[in-house]
Amino acid sequence: MSALTSVARISLCRTGVGGVLGQLPGASAAYxxxxxxxxxxxGVFSGCFDSWHEAIAAIPAGRLAGWDNDAAAAVFRGPLPRQPSVYAAKFWLSQLLRPGDRVLDLGGGAAVTQRLYTALASLPERASWTVVETPAVARVGASLADTGELRDVTFVDTLDAAGPCDMFFSAGAMQYMPDGLDVLVGALAKRPRAIVLNKxxxxxDEDYWTLQNFGPAVCPYRVxxxxDFITRITDQGYALVDAWDVAELSCDIPFHPRLCxxxxxxLTFIRADAATY
Known part of the structure; x- marks a missing residue:
């Protein structure tokens, strides 16, 4: 990104200048x-909405919506991302996983974190890793497994098919789901020992929806x-044991500086009655 582009983005998204320009007739619509x-x-954001339904209704005609389509799923056939925050997640996985553990990876793409983890270390003996994805992405993951590019991972397209788990993991996916946090809280009824969430x-101060254009498609995106997010989990009997910044990712919405x-x-949580690790 050029210096000029960076200055323009900061001005529009993080300063009062953007708020003022957003009041100009037609400015927000044109953007x-x-x-x-x-x-x-x-990774381009636009607009602010009160609900998933309001956001999805604003997706332009002719654009694919969400991740359950072949064009979006094809993103996962590319090279693995190299993001610094992955190492914090891998640290906690290495500390918490035990022999025989079942990992449920919600929205794990083509097993992105599992592949990054196993490139450096082996999973504990008899540990299993299940990715819950949209049907389109799950098909891509299964096809990579069939060719031998992926090992020791199972792909399913519903939480029920995944079954109970010892570790609930998700990295950069819950924000795309209409009920992502509620799905997590519902899964906690099965009492996983640990929860590791990244990205x-x-x-x-704010709770809102926006739209993200990620290239192949546009999707409602929850902030x-x-x-409130942390309290929803700790109220289920979990203790927050670590938090880290993911400096490589941000949400910048032109004309809405207060939402930056x-x-x-x-975040890493441990079930209160299983707090040793």
């Missing part, structure tokens, strides 16, 4: 047309108020 129709960009857009999330978050 939305540019941001949501392009297919040669990724979460958590805001100090949670940090304290300058860096994402990672």
């Amino acid at each position: 939305g047309r540019w941001a949501l129709h392009r297919r040669d960009v990724g 979460l857009p958590l805001s100090r 949670w108020r940090r304290d 999330v300058p860096m994402f978050s990672g």
Whole structure:
């Protein structure tokens, strides 16, 4: 990204200048047309909405919506990402996983974290890893497994098919789901011993939806108020034992400086009655 582009992004997304410009007639609509129709960009945000339904209704006609389509799923046939925050997640997996453990990876793509983890260390003996994905992404993962590119991982397209787990893991996926946090809280009824979450857009004060154009498609995107998100989990009998910054990711929405999330978050929780690790 050029210095000029960086300055423009900061001005529009993180300062009062953006808020003022957003009041100009037609400015937000013109930006939305540019941001949501392009297919040669990724990670571009537009708009602020009160609900998933309101956000998805704003996706332009002719654009694919969400991750359950072949164009979006093809993203996972590319090279593995090299993001610094992955190492914090891998640290906690290495500390918490035990022989025979079952890992449920919600929205794990083509087993991205499992592949990065096993490139450096072996899973504990008899440990299993199940990725829960959209049907389109699960098909890509299964096809890579069939060719031998993936090992020791199972792909399913419903939580029920995954069954109970000892470790609930998710990295950068819950924000795309209409009920991502509720899905997590519901899964806690089965009492996994530990929860490791990475690449979460958590805001100090705001809770809202926006739209993200990630290239092949456009998707509603949830930002949670940090304290509320954490409380929903600790109220289920879990203790927050670590949190880290994900400096490589941010949520910048032009004309909405108060909604800026300058860096994402990672969180690790341990069930209160299983707090030793």
